[in-house]
Amino acid sequence: MSERTLGFLISPSQVSRRVAALGVVALAASLAACGGGSDNGSTAAGATATLAVLETTDLHFNVRSYDYFKLADDKSYGFERTATLVRAARKEFANTLLVDNGDTIQGTALADYEATVNPIPCTQQLSMYKAMGALGFDAGTLGNHEFNYGLPFLNQVLGGGLDVDGVDAAKKCAGAGYPIVLANVVSSKTKKPLVQPYTLLERTLVAKGADGKEVKLPIKIGVIGFTTPGIMNWDKRYLEGKITTEGAVEAATKYVPELRAKGADVVVALLHGGMDNAPYTATMENPGLHLSKVAGIDAMVMGHQHGVFPDTAATPSFNLPGVDHKAGTVNGVPAVMASSWGKALGVVQLALQWDGSKWVVNKAASKAELRNIQSKNAAGATVTVDADPAIAPLIETQHQAAIQYVKTPIGQTDFRMSTLFADVGDPGAIQIVNQAQQAYVAAYLKASLPQYAQLPVLSVSAPFKSGFQGGADYTDVAVGPLAINNAADLYLYPNTVYAVKVNGGDIKNWLEAAAKRFNQIDPAKTTEQPLISTFPGYNFDMFTTPDVQYEIDVTQPVGSRIKNLTYLGKPIDVAQEFVIATNNYRATSGKSFIDKLDGSGTIWASPDANRDVVIDYIRKNPAVTRAANGAAKSWRFAKANVAGPVVFSSGANALPVAQAAGLANVSLVAADDGSGKGTAKYRIDLSK
Numbered sequence: 234m235s236e237r238t239l240g241f242l243i244s245p246s247q248v249s250r251r252v253a254a255l256g257v258v259a260l261a262a263s264l265a266a267c268g269g270g271s272d273n274g275s276t277a278a279g280a281t282a283t284l285a286v287l288e289t290t291d292l293h294f295n296v297r298s299y300d301y302f303k304l305a306d307d308k309s310y311g312f313e314r315t316a317t318l319v320r321a322a323r324k325e326f327a328n329t330l331l332v333d334n335g336d337t338i339q340g341t342a343l344a345d346y347e348a349t350v351n352p353i354p355c356t357q358q359l360s361m362y363k364a365m366g367a368l369g370f371d372a373g374t375l376g377n378h379e380f381n382y383g384l385p386f387l388n389q390v391l392g393g394g395l396d397v398d399g400v401d402a403a404k405k406c407a408g409a410g411y412p413i414v415l416a417n418v419v420s421s422k423t424k425k426p427l428v429q430p431y432t433l434l435e436r437t438l439v440a441k442g443a444d445g446k447e448v449k450l451p452i453k454i455g456v457i458g459f460t461t462p463g464i465m466n467w468d469k470r471y472l473e474g475k476i477t478t479e480g481a482v483e484a485a486t487k488y489v490p491e492l493r494a495k496g497a498d499v500v501v502a503l504l505h506g507g508m509d510n511a512p513y514t515a516t517m518e519n520p521g522l523h524l525s526k527v528a529g530i531d532a533m534v535m536g537h538q539h540g541v542f543p544d545t546a547a548t549p550s551f552n553l554p555g556v557d558h559k560a561g562t563v564n565g566v567p568a569v570m571a572s573s574w575g576k577a578l579g580v581v582q583l584a585l586q587w588d589g590s591k592w593v594v595n596k597a598a599s600k601a602e603l604r605n606i607q608s609k610n611a612a613g614a615t616v617t618v619d620a621d622p623a624i625a626p627l628i629e630t631q632h633q634a635a636i637q638y639v640k641t642p643i644g645q646t647d648f649r650m651s652t653l654f655a656d657v658g659d660p661g662a663i664q665i666v667n668q669a670q671q672a673y674v675a676a677y678l679k680a681s682l683p684q685y686a687q688l689p690v691l692s693v694s695a696p697f698k699s700g701f702q703g704g705a706d707y708t709d710v711a712v713g714p715l716a717i718n719n720a721a722d723l724y725l726y727p728n729t730v731y732a733v734k735v736n737g738g739d740i741k742n743w744l745e746a747a748a749k750r751f752n753q754i755d756p757a758k759t760t761e762q763p764l765i766s767t768f769p770g771y772n773f774d775m776f777t778t779p780d781v782q783y784e785i786d787v788t789q790p791v792g793s794r795i796k797n798l799t800y801l802g803k804p805i806d807v808a809q810e811f812v813i814a815t816n817n818y819r820a821t822s823g824k825s826f827i828d829k830l831d832g833s834g835t836i837w838a839s840p841d842a843n844r845d846v847v848i849d850y851i852r853k854n855p856a857v858t859r860a861a862n863g864a865a866k867s868w869r870f871a872k873a874n875v876a877g878p879v880v881f882s883s884g885a886n887a888l889p890v891a892q893a894a895g896l897a898n899v900s901l902v903a904a905d906d907g908s909g910k911g912t913a914k915y916r917i918d919l920s921k
Contacts, residue, residue, distance in 0.1 A: 277450055278589040279443035284452075285326035286501055288571050288579030289315055289333045290536030291376065293340025295574045296364045296628055298620060300705075301342035301639055302722035307705065308617045310574035312364055314606040316621035318578040319368050322604070326582075327439040330454060331368060333411075334536040335376025335505035337361055338390060340574075342721055343628075343635040348382040350638055358407035359390045360628040367623050370411040372432055374458025374503040375418075376537060380468040381727050384475060396423050398475050414458040414503065417484035419477050427476055430488045431457040433495055440587065452585075452592050455497030457488055459524070460505045461537060462516045466821035466831075470729070470838055480515030481506065481524045489529040498592035499583065502530045507538035507570060508563065510553050522555060525563040531594045532567050532581045539573035539701075541603055561601025569601045574702075578604045609909070639718035643848060644855030648863055650710040650723065653887045655696035656750065656765055656773065657917050658870070659894035661863040662708040664777035666724055667692035668862065669850035670814035670843065671778075674732045677837060678812065685734065685812055685836060689800075691776060692814040693743070697725040699770025704884045704911030715851055724844040731820035733834040738807035739827045741795055744783060744868075746826040747774040748794040751787045754919070759877040764917060774819070774826075776867035781805075786871035787919070796871050812836065816843050864895075873919040878902070882912040897921065 289312070298311030308314070323329050338344060338361055347353045347360060358366070379387055388395040392408025397420045416430035434454045442448040462478035481504060492500050508521035517523075521535050535542065543561040544550050555564040561581070562568060569579030584598035606618040625632070650662040671692040678685045698708045710719045735743070749768040764787065776783075783798040798805045817838065823830030851857065880902055891899040898921040906914035 277440075277442055277448050277587055280440040280448050280450060280587040282328060282438050282440035282450075282585045282587075282592075283326060284438070284454075284499065284583040284585055285322060285329045286532050286534065286579075286581040286583065287319055287322055287329055287331045288534040288569050288581070289575065290505075290534065290571050290579070291336040291539055291573035292333070292361065292575050293336055293378070293573065294338060294344035294361045295341060296343070296361055297625060297632060299632070301635060302718050303705075303709075304636065304639070304718060309607055309703065309705070310576045311606075311620065312361075312575040313620040313624035314618045315575040315578050316364075316368055316624055317618045318604050318606065320621065322578065322580060330434075330456075330501065331370050332456065332501065332503055332534060333365065333370055333373035334503050334534050334571075335374045335458075335460060336378045336536065337373070337376065339378040339381045339727060341635075342639045342718065343631060345721075345727060346635040346638050347631065348386055351634065352386070355389055355404065355406040358410065360631045362390070362409045363627050364624050366410040367621075367627060371434060372412045372414055372456040372503070373409065374505055375413060375415050375428070375460050376505040377461050377464045377467060379460075380464050380471060383471045391428065395427055396420055396425070397427060398422050412456070414456055415460060416457050416488050417459045417462070417479040417481055418464075419479065421475055421477055430484070431455055431492055433492060433497060438585070438592070440585075450587055450592075452498050453496045455489075455492035455495075455500040456503060457485065457492065457500065458503040458505070459484060461518045463518050463822055467818050469821055469832065470817070478516075480513075480517070481520045482513060482527060483515060485524060485527040485530065489527060493529050496591075499531045499585070499594060500529055502533045504533055504535050505537050507535050507540060508542075508551050508553060508556070521563060521568070522553060525555070525566040525568065530566060531596070532583055532599075533563060534579055534581070535568060535570040536573075538570065540570055541572050541577065542568060542570040543601055543603065562596070565596055567596065567599045567601045569603060571603055572605075576606055580604055639716060639721065641717045642714055643717060643720065644715040644851040644857055646710065646712060646715055646857040646862075648859035649712055649890060649893065650708065650719075650857075650863060651887075651890050652696035652698055652708040652770075653883050654891045654894060654896055654899065656699060656770065656881060656883075657891070657899060658866055658868070658896055659891065660775070660777040660866055661859070661894055662710065662723055663694050663696060663775065664865050665850070665857060665862045666694040666843070666847055667777045667814075669847045670694065670730055672850060673730055673839075673841070673846045674812060674814040674837070677839070678732070682837060688734070688810050688812045689780075690732075690812045690814065691778065691781060693774040693776060693819075694815075695747075695771050695773045695775065697771045698722075699773070700883060700910075700912060701770065704913075707884050709884070715855075715857060717848060720848045720851060721844055724847050726816070726818075726843070728816035728818055728843050730839040730841055730843050730846055731815055731817050731835055732837040732839070733813050733815060733820050733829060734836050735811055735813055735827065735829055735834060736807060737800070737805040737809045737811070739829060740805065740811065740813075741798055741807070742827045743774065743830075744795045744798070745792050747772065748785050748787075749791055751785065751794075753790055754787045754873065754875060754879055756788055756873055756875045758875070761878050761880055762875070764879050764881040774815075777865045778867055779865055781867045783868050784871040785868055786873070788871075788873050870917075870919050872921070875919055878916050879919055880914055880916050882906045882908065882910075883915055885911060885913045887913065888915070891915075
C-alpha cells in the first residue's frame, strides 16, 4: 500500500522512528481510505480541501545557519530554520506536500568536504539529505549544481541507478531518502531519462464535506521535475557525450499527459529555473513563463535565480507579463520561488474540490506566499525563526570535521582582502585569484601546449560576493593567518580553470559586457544617482595587472564605456592574440560577453578547481602582501563632473577599507542605507 495521510508531523523525538512510523501511517491512511469514516464515493461530492505545497529551493548545502568562510553563526539563512517553518505549516494545514527544487548538494565547505576532500562512503547519506530526512520530503528535483561533482558522485548520493556511461548503475547506496524526478535530462546510453521523469504519489486527503463534517478521500499527486539545460555548458567536462537535455516545455508536453492518464488529480511542476521574458527556446535557462502555459500543470515551484516570488516589494522583481504578485500566479498558475539558502519557505495553497470521483483544482481560489525565516516586528527590529533542534545533531560530526578542514593554515596576509569596494576599484581580494590563475595556465601552456606558449597569458576574475545577499555578503579576509576557509572566501564557487584564446578586440568587447555592472550616469542630473545596476557582481570580470590599463566611462551607454585600453603601455592591437585564464562557467556560457565564450574559444579545460589553484598558489607564496598581491589596479572610472551625488551601497563601517586601498574619492553618506540588508550608503566622486 502506497497511500498515507498528507502532512503528518514528525517531532524531534520521532526522527529515529521515522521509517517504522511511515509504515504505520501508510497502513492507517490506506485503511481510512477504504472505510472507518472515509468516503470515496459520490456521496462526498462537494467536499473541499486545501493542499499546501511547501517548497525549499537552492539550499546549497546550508544545513546549519553557519558561515564556513567566517567560521561564525549567521542566523539569516539555514535549513535548520526553514525546518521550523515546515513544522509550523504542517500544524496549520491538514494536508501538505513538501518538495525540494534542487541546487541542494553543493555550496558550502561541508559540501566540498563530503564530495572531494573526504568523500563519504556509499553507506553514508549526504549530510544535507540526512538533515532533510528529519522532515520527510515527498519529492525533489535536481538543479544545475547537482552535476558539479560529476555523475559517479551524483549516482552515489542518489542511491545508484544512473544508467549512463562511466557510472555503475548497479551500485546501491544510502540515497536521498525521497523520490528524485527529472524529466528533461536523458542518458545518451539508454535514450531514457537519467532519473524518473515524474512520480505519482497516492495519498489520503483530509477534507470537509458539503455537510461541514470531516471526510477522508484519496488523491493522486503527480510531481514532475526540470533543470536548466545550461548544465551541458557549465559541467561539459563531466556530461558531454553522456547525457542530453530537452527543453522544459517539450518534456512537460510529453509527460504531463502521461501523469493525467495515470490518474493524477494534481500535477506539481518543480522547475529549477526562473522567469525571463525572452522568446522560448529549448535551451533557455529560465522558462517559467512558458512552462506555466503547458496544459495540466496545477502548481509550479521555481528557483535557480535565488529570487523571490511572489514579491511584496514596492517595485517587485519579475515584473513581467502574466505575472501576478498579489495572487501569486504565473499565467494563472499558483507559483513560488523561495529565495535561497533556506531563507524562506514557499507555500502554495491549492484549493481542491471533489467532483464525486476525483479532485479538481480551483485555481482562482488558490494562492501562493513566501514565509521568511527573518521578518520585522512592529518596532522595526529583525525577528528570526528559531532553529529546529532536531537538525544540528544529525550532522554534528561532519560539521565539526569540515570546520577543522577549513582551518588548515596555508599562509598569511598583511592587508584586509575584501570585495567591499571592488565595484569602485579595489582589487584587494581579486588580484591574488588572477595571479594564481595566470601562473597556473602559463605553466601548463609552456609544458603541454607549446603552440600557445608565446602568447601573452592574462587572467580575469570577478567579485563573486558583492552584497547581493546583504551586508555580510562580501569576501572579507582579515589581516593575519590565511587558512583554507579564507581561500574559499576568495573564490566562492567550485568552478574549474579554463583557458580561452581571444584577440584585443575581444578583450574590449568582454570588458564592455562586464561594465554593464554600472548604471548610465547623467552628468547634468542634480538628484542622487545609483552607480550599481542589477547586472550581477559575479559577472563584473576585471583584470588586475599593470600590463592592462583601461577606463570605464559610466556616463556613456552600455557598449561604449571602455576607454584608453592599453597593453604594455600602448593602445591594444585588436588583432593581437591573447590567452585568458577564466572559469568553466564563463568560458562555456559567456556568449553574451563575446561569441568565443560559447566554448569555441577554449584551448584548455583544466580538471582543477579555481579555488584549489588559489590555495596552491598561496601555499607556494605564503607571504601575501598589499604591494605584491592587492594593489594592481587595471581600471579606473573615466573622470566626469556630475552635478549630483553618485552613490552605491556596501558593508557597514567599511570606509577604512576604501581608504586603505587608496580610494580617496569614496565617502560615507549614511551608516544605514535603509534597505534593511545591513548595508551603508557611500558616495563616489567621479571627478577625481
